[in-house]
Amino acid sequence: MFVQLGLVLLLSRGLLGESDAFGGDTRIIGGFNAPKNLANYQVSIRKKYHNQEIHWCGGSIIHEEWVLTAAHCTYGMNANRLLIVVGTTEPKSGGDRYKIKKIIIHEKFSIRKLINDVALMKVDGKIKMNKNVRVIELWKEPVAAGSISILTGWGFTDNRGTMANKLQMLILTIISNKDCKEQLKRAFLAPVDDKQLCAIDQRKGGACLGDSGSPLVVTNGNKGLVQAGVRSSGTIPCAKGQPEVFSSVSSYYDWIMKNMKN
Structure with a gap:
């Protein structure tokens, strides 16, 4: 703080x-x-790739159940291919992990023009808040x-x-x-x-x-x-x-x- x-x-x-x-x-x-x-509101969005996972995009915690990100980060993907990590400044260690329950992409998003480039991700459960994790x-x-x-x-x-x-x-x-x-x-x-x-x-x-x-x-x-x-x-x-x-x-x-x- x-x-x-x-x-x-x-x-x-x-x-x-x-x-x-x-x-x-x-x-x-x-x-x-x-x-x-x-930036204790910062989210690392991870993508499952073969037997590994990679940092894919960023996002922000805007509610205990919701993450805000760009639509092109989630476009064409099933929720089970993505997860989030919160509460760490290091991409390879620390933090808490959450599965994604649902993705909502703006209905007028254009992948070609990158307009209306916003999306919401609903986590499976609730994000636990602490000194390293905030909305x-x-x-x-x-x-x-x-x-x-x-x-x-x-x-x-x-x-x-x-x-x-x-x-x-x-x-x-x-x-x-x-x-x-x-x-x-x-x-x-x-x-x-x-x-x-x-x-x-x-x-x-x-x-x-x-x-x-x-x-x-x-x-x-x-x-x-x-x-x-x-x-x-x-x-x-x-x-x-x-x-x-x-x-x-x-x-x-x-x-x-x-x-x-x-």
Whole structure:
């Protein structure tokens, strides 16, 4: 809790942009090892592969029975092929494991355009809360351009497929959809719609494969961190100075609330 409150203060003052804020231990690509208990809402979605399981995507705990993630992380998959791990910053050890009972993908999701890229996963049973496992509040309001945000995940830490051995965090600045569209257009990438949110790392770090579905959080005044986005897409190769695209939580808040009743 104290770590989270400290980071909220730093975010509100715009002081987390420097690489030495956490001792210069840079890695997501160009991120930092996340402090323990910062992102206790973070989920590792695992995919069963032959006789093993691999980290597949990120997600967030939004209820004791529900995880929020990207639709493309679950598209075409049966619930019994996926499971989640919560309560650890290390992808290969620790934490609690839960099976998935049901997956709900947004009915207007497009795998080709990656729009309406949100999904809910209902766990089998209830997630046990403790100091390492907490629900993240969803933000119902649009996020202003210029806001500072945090993305966490276990995706590749370079463009050679190196997996993170600790949960990574990246400091991103929210940009307007107008600026985002212009930058993506110059890079010949698909435009964003009004239900998406864009953010960029001024130091040219970025998310990569394995970070999809992970939560983007901002500060909500004195209330702590709240989730504003779900990581949807970015460039390949990763971290080439282009905006990261997220499904905006405020745009899908009603959909999320409605479908958690199912």
